[in-house]
Amino acid sequence: MHRYRSHSCGDPRETQAGETIRLGGWCHRIRDHGGVLFIDLRDHYGVTQCVVDPDSKAFNQAEKLRSEWVVRIDGEVRKRPAGTENPEMPTGFVEVYVTGIEVLGAAAELPMPVFGEQNYPEDMRLRYRFLDLRREKLHQNIMLRGRIIDSLRARMKAQGFFEFQTPILTASSPEGARDFLVPSRLHPGKFYALPQAPQQFKQLIMVAGFDRYFQIAPCFRDEDARADRSPGEFYQLDLEMSFVTQEDVFAAVEPVLRGVFEEFGGGCPVTQKFPLISYAEAMPKYGSDKPDLRNPLIIADVTAEFSRDDVSFNAFKNVIKSGGVVRAIPAPGAASQPRSFFDKLNDWAKGEGAAGLGYIIFDGEVGGLTGKGPIAKFLAPEAQRKIAERANLKSGDAVFFACDQEEKAAKLAGAARLKIGNELGLSKKNVFEFCWIVDFPMYERNEDEQKIDFSHNPFSMPNFDPETFLELDPADEKTILGIKAFQYDIVCNGVELSSGAIRNHRPDIMKKAFALAGYGEDTLLEKFGGMYRALQYGAPPHGGIAPGVDRIVMLLAGEENLREIVLFPMNQRAEDLLMGAPSTVTPKQLRELHIRLVLPEIKS
Numbered sequence: 001m002h003r004y005r006s007h008s009c010g011d012p013r014e015t016q017a018g019e020t021i022r023l024g025g026w027c028h029r030i031r032d033h034g035g036v037l038f039i040d041l042r043d044h045y046g047v048t049q050c051v052v053d054p055d056s057k058a059f060n061q062a063e064k065l066r067s068e069w070v071v072r073i074d075g076e077v078r079k080r081p082a083g084t085e086n087p088e089m090p091t092g093f094v095e096v097y098v099t100g101i102e103v104l105g106a107a108a109e110l111p112m113p114v115f116g117e118q119n120y121p122e123d124m125r126l127r128y129r130f131l132d133l134r135r136e137k138l139h140q141n142i143m144l145r146g147r148i149i150d151s152l153r154a155r156m157k158a159q160g161f162f163e164f165q166t167p168i169l170t171a172s173s174p175e176g177a178r179d180f181l182v183p184s185r186l187h188p189g190k191f192y193a194l195p196q197a198p199q200q201f202k203q204l205i206m207v208a209g210f211d212r213y214f215q216i217a218p219c220f221r222d223e224d225a226r227a228d229r230s231p232g233e234f235y236q237l238d239l240e241m242s243f244v245t246q247e248d249v250f251a252a253v254e255p256v257l258r259g260v261f262e263e264f265g266g267g268c269p270v271t272q273k274f275p276l277i278s279y280a281e282a283m284p285k286y287g288s289d290k291p292d293l294r295n296p297l298i299i300a301d302v303t304a305e306f307s308r309d310d311v312s313f314n315a316f317k318n319v320i321k322s323g324g325v326v327r328a329i330p331a332p333g334a335a336s337q338p339r340s341f342f343d344k345l346n347d348w349a350k351g352e353g354a355a356g357l358g359y360i361i362f363d364g365e366v367g368g369l370t371g372k373g374p375i376a377k378f379l380a381p382e383a384q385r386k387i388a389e390r391a392n393l394k395s396g397d398a399v400f401f402a403c404d405q406e407e408k409a410a411k412l413a414g415a416a417r418l419k420i421g422n423e424l425g426l427s428k429k430n431v432f433e434f435c436w437i438v439d440f441p442m443y444e445r446n447e448d449e450q451k452i453d454f455s456h457n458p459f460s461m462p463n464f465d466p467e468t469f470l471e472l473d474p475a476d477e478k479t480i481l482g483i484k485a486f487q488y489d490i491v492c493n494g495v496e497l498s499s500g501a502i503r504n505h506r507p508d509i510m511k512k513a514f515a516l517a518g519y520g521e522d523t524l525l526e527k528f529g530g531m532y533r534a535l536q537y538g539a540p541p542h543g544g545i546a547p548g549v550d551r552i553v554m555l556l557a558g559e560e561n562l563r564e565i566v567l568f569p570m571n572q573r574a575e576d577l578l579m580g581a582p583s584t585v586t587p588k589q590l591r592e593l594h595i596r597l598v599l600p601e602i603k604s
Contacts, residue, residue, distance in 0.1 A: 001022050002022065004022070004024040004072055004104070005022050005023055005024035005025075005072070006021050006022040006023075007021045007022070007023060008023075008043055008044070008045035008046065009023055009025045009041050009042055009043040009045055009046045009047055009048045009091070010043070010045030010046025010047075010048075010090060010091065011045070011046075011048075011091075012048050012077050012091050012094045012096065013090075013091070013093070013094060014079055014093050014094055016077045016094070017077050017078055017079050017094065018076065018077065018078070019076070019077050020074065020075070020076050020077075020099075021074075021075065021076075021077055021096065022072060022073070022074050023041055023043075023048060023050070023072070023073045023075075023096065024043065024070070024071070024072050024073075024104065025041040025042050025043035025048075025070070025071070025073075026041070026042050026043065026068050026069070026070055026071075026114075026134065027039055027040075027041065027042075027065050027066065027067055027068060027069045027070075027071060028040040028041065028042035028047055028067075028068075028114065028115055029067070029115045030065055030066070030067065035053070035054055036051065036052070036053045036054075037051070037052040037053075037059070037062050037063070038050070038051055038052075039051075039052065039062065039065065039073070039098070041071070041073060041096075042134075044139075046089070046090060046091055047089060047091065048091045048094075048095070048096055049080075049086075049091070049092075049094075049095040049096070050073055050075060050095065050096045050097075050098050051095050051096070051097050051098060052098040052101075056097070056098055056099060057099060057100065058073075058098045058099060058100050058101040061101040061103075062098065062101055064103075065101070065103075066106075066107065067107070067110060067113065067114070067115065068107040068110060068114055068131075068134075069103060069105065069106050069107050070103075070104045070105035070106075070107070071101055071102065071103055071104060072100075072101070072102040072104055073096065073098055073100070073101055074098070074099050074100035074101075075096040075097050075098040075099050075100070076096065076097045076099065077094055077095075077096055078094065078095060078096075078097055079093060079094055080092075080093055080094060080095050110131065111124060111127075111128050111131070112124055112125070112128060112131060112132070114131055114134045114135055117135060117136070117137055120132075122563070122571060122572075123571065123577060125563070126563075126569065126570075126571055126576075126577040126578060127577040127578060128578075129567075129568055129578045130578070133567070137564075138564060141553075141557045141559065141564055141565045142565070142567055144264065144553065144556065144557055144565075145549075145553045145557075145565055145566075147264070148260060148264055148549070148552060148553055148556060149216055149549065151259070151260050151263055151264070152216070152237050152256065152260060152549070152552075153216070155255070155256045155259055155260065156214045156237070156239065156256060159212070159252055159255075159256070160211075160212050161212040161213065161214040161239060162210070162212060162213065162214070163213075163214055163215055163216075164202075164205060164210070164213050164214075164215055165215065166195070166198040166201035166202065166205075166215065166217070167195070167201065168194060168195065168218070169182060169192040169193075169194070170192065170193055170194075170195050170201075171192070171193060171530075172191065172193040173193065173196065173200065173527065173528070177196055177221040177222065177223045178221065178222035178223060179193040179194065179196065179220075179221075179222065180193065180194040180220045180221075180222050180232070181193055182194065183593040183594075183595055184593075185592055185593055185594075188593075188594035189594060194220035195218075195219065195220060196219055196220065196221050197217070197219045197236070197238070197546060198215060198217050198219075198238050199457075199459070200528070200530065200531050202215075202238060202239075202240040202544060203240065203459070203503055203531060203534075203542065204530070204531065204534055205240065206240055206241075206242045206503075206539070206540060206542040207534045207535065207537070207538075207539045207540070210242075211241070211242045211243075212239075212240075212241050212242070213238075213239060213240045213241075213544075214237065214238060214239040214240075215238045215239075216235055216236075216237060216238075216549060217235065217236055217237075217238040217546070218233055218234075218235055219233065219234055219235070219236060220232065220233050221233075221234075222574075225570070225571075225572045225573075225574065230550070230562055230566065230569055230570060231570055231572070231573075231574035232570055232574055234548065234549075234550050235548075235549040235550060236498070236546040236547060236548050236549055237256075237498075237546060237547045237548075237549055237552075238544070238546040239252075239253070239544050239545060239546065240542060240543070240544035241542060241543060241544060242540040242541070242542045243540050243541055243542070244502070244541065244542065244543050245502065245541075245543075246438070246486050246488065246502050246543065248543075249488075249500060249502070249543050249544065249545060250274070250436060250488075253490070253545055253547070254273075254274055254434075257434065257490065257492075257497075257547065257552075258270055258271070258272065258434070260552065260556075261432045261492075261555075261556065264556045265432055265556060266430075268430045268431050268432055269430075269431045269432070270431075270432045270434070271432065271433055271434040271435070274434045274435055274436050274490070275293075275435045275436070276435070276436045276438050277291070277435050277436065277437055277438070278437075278438055278439040279437055279438070279439055279440045279441065280439065282437055283410050284299060284301055284327070284410065285298050285299055286298075286299065286414055286417065287299055287327065287402075287410045287411060287412070287413040287414020287415070287416075287417055288410070288411075288414040288494070289437050289440075289489065289496075290437070290489065290491045290494055290495065290496040291414075291435065291437075291491065291494065292418060292427070292433070292493055292494025293433035293435055293493075293494075294427045294428040294429075294431060294433050294493060294494075295417060295418060295421035295422075295426065295427045295428075295494075296421070296426055296427075297329065297330055297331075297332075297417045297420065297421050297426065298330070298392070299327050299328065299329055299413045299414070299417055300327070300328040300330070300390045300391040300392070301325065301326070301327060301328075301390070302326050302327070302328045302386075302387050302390050302391065302401070303320055303324075303325045303326045305326075305379075305383050305386045305387045305390065306320060306326045306383075306403075307320055308380075308382075308383050308386075310379075310380035310382065310383055311378060311379050311380065311383050312378045313375055313378035313379065315355075315403070316358075316401070316403045319403050319404065319405075320403075322405075323405060323406075324403060324404055324405050324406070324409065325403070325404075325405075325406050325409050326401055326402070326403045326409070327401065327402045327403075327409050327410065327412075327413035328387060328390065328391045328399050328400070328401055329391075329399065329400045329401070329402065329413055329416045329417050329420060330391045330392060330393055330397060330398075330399050331359075331397060331398040331399060331400060331420050331424060332393075332394075332396075332397050332424070332426065333396055333397060333424065334361070334397065334398035334420075334424060335361045335362065335363060335395075335396045335397060335398055336396065337398075337424075341423070342359055342373075342398075345357050345359075345400065345416070345419070345420070345423075346359075348419065349402075349412065349416065352412060352415060354402070354404070354408075354412050357400050357401065357402065357412075357416060358373075358374060358375045358400065358401045358403075359373050359374070359375065359398055359399060359400045359401065360372065360373045360375055360376045360379075360384065360387070360398065360399050361373050361376075361397075361398045362384075362388055362393055362394070362395055362396070362397055362398065362399070363395050363396065364395055369384065369385060369388050369393070369394075369395060370384070371384040371387075371388075373398075375401070387399065400416055400420065402416060418494070432492055432493060432555070433492065433493055434490065434491065434492045435490075435491050436488050436489070436490060436491075437488060437489040437491060438487075438488045439463065439484040439485075439487075440455060440456055440484065440485055440487040440488075440489075441455045441481070441482075441483070441484060441485070442454070442455060442456075442460065442462050442463075442483045442484060442485035442487075442513075443455055443480050443481055443483060443516065443517065444481070445477075445481060451517075451518050452474075452477060452480055452481065452516060452517055452518065453517050453518075454517050455485075456485070456487055456499070456501075457485075457487060457499070457501050458513065458514065458517070459501070459503050459504055459510075459531070460485040460486055460487045460501040460502065460503065460504060461485065461486045461501070461502045461503060461504045461505070461509070461541075461543075462483050462484070462485055462486075462504075462509070462513065463483070463484040463485055463486050464483050464484070466506070466509060469483075469509060469512060469513075470508060470509065470512050472512070472516060474515065474516055474518075480516055485501065486501055486502035486543070487499065487500070487501040488500055488501065488545070490545070490547060492555060493555060495551055495554075495555060496551075497547045497548055497551050497552060498545050498546055498547035498548060499545070499546070500543065500544055500545025500546065501543060501544075501545075502541070502542075502543035503541075503542050503543055503544075505535060505539040505540065505541050505542060506535065506539075507532060507535040507536045510524065510532065510535065511524065550562055550565065550566065553565045
């Protein structure tokens with residue numbers, strides 16, 4: 001028999017009754033039932049109930065055991081007595097009668113128990129992550145993550161993608177977030193950077209003549225923590241394709257994501273054909289470029305209705321005169337809600353930094369709706385009817401209003417749409433609703449610097465006639481700000497999984513694109529010299545995307561915090577409490593790197 005185990009703790013079944021086996025594992029739970037000890041022995045594969053009675057030679061040893069001790073147990077498999085079976089466990093119809101115990105690893109007093117799913121402070125969970133990972137739910141989430149990644153890989157390879165590995169030590173690149181810098185010992189005063197993404201490398205792979213690339217890629221960004229992104233690193237399904245249009249990328253990615261969500265989504269319905277929603281449509285209708293389509297509410301633009309002569313609500317009219325807008329968020333059936341429902345939403349809006357969330361409640365027959373509420377008295381019946389028509393309201397419905405400059409109004413209306421949908425129980429549950437957001441603006445007005453700048457990825461191909469683009473006058477701001485790019489996002493249940501684009505593969509168009517944003521060719525050569533030079537030696541049209549693995553796993557695991565699906569996450573201050581990173585280094589190490597520390601002064 002093997003030194004430590006003949007079977008795993010998930011193996012024993014009724015068919016093995018009468019067999020002598022050896023198990024190795026952790027003492028998950030120890031119970032004393034009138035002098036008979038029950039040990040739930042746990043390993044990676046499952047839990048087996050082991051029984052030690054006073055007649056066993058192992059009884060004295062068993063009395064010394066404590067939670068999370070690692071032991072080897074020898075014993076005989078037998079069926080559990082009638083009425084004591086546990087059909088919830090694969091091993092729940094058998095138990096092991098213990099004849100021998102060897103302690104392989106005693107455990108000190110636990111700072112937090114492994115048995116059960118009690119919630120403990122984040123700093124304790126991360127400091128003792130090796131204990132936290134023994135807990136059943138977290139252990140299952142990590143295994144789920146591995147199976148999802150295996151599935152992503154298999155589905156990508158089945159479509160003809162080949163897996164490549166790109167460098168981890170690379171050059172610093174202004175890609176929207178702070179780099180993690182690595183000092184070079186051999187080149188004093190110079191630094192490598194950890195890649196924010198393999199963006200330039202995967203494009204260079206296409207320029208080099210490879211056709212379909214993918215990678216489960218680590219990305220490093222020195223940015224503040226969020227619930228859905230680690231402050232240090234995250235992983236993405238990075239892919240790139242040559243000789244493709246935007247639609248080709250969609251056709252390659254949709255079956256991969258749809259298949260993974262159908263495989264691991266617990267039977268929840270998954271969107272079969274992802275709808276395309278333009279950015280210009282998404283913002284006014286959903287108040288967000290990552291709409292949660294489980295929520296049926298559609299925001300309406302009622303700026304014109306509040307601008308009418310028979311409307312005297314000056315609080316909105318004055319905002320409209322200064323360039324603002326009014327967005328209406330319908331609340332079907334909300335007329336039956338108590339006054340506290342409306343007051344709480346108004347208070348919530350104030351907590352979001354808004355002046356409030358005005359509303360109207362409608363009753364009466366179709367065609368003769370009458371509005372009630374603090375705003376209704378300022379609106380003539382015809383204006384109320386127009387608002388009801390625009391927001392698709394009927395008797396018994398209510399409508400809330402967000403009034404501000406366009407961007408702020410969209411943000412408030414989008415958040416209110418989600419809150420109202422949840423409060424009224426309108427949003428669908430147990431479903432995965434996907435969509436593509438397309439046609440993002442290529443440029444935006446940078447008000448701080450009073451200039452035109454890129455909205456997103458500067459490497460994207462403009463969705464504009466190439467020859468006309470090359471002739472654009474940099475002073476023609478109206479035309480420039482109206483240019484869309486071949487950029488797209490995948491959104492699922494209101495979570496942005498990825499951004500992607502058809503890349504700018506022509507150096508003349510890239511040079512012009514940067515010029516329109518006020519950057520000369522010297523900036524291209526300095527910041528993106530490798531890419532810019534490569535495009536001048538024959539580059540194919542290419543494009544790609546990079547869905548976030550962490551966010552995919554979070555959705556499928558039903559978790560809202562990254563900590564629940566990553567092995568060793570950092571805390572919100574970008575600290576690894578288990579390993580003690582970041583840490584100080586020795587003066588010798590600093591001298592080898594030619595680095596002198598200039599620490600900030602501590603203010604008393």
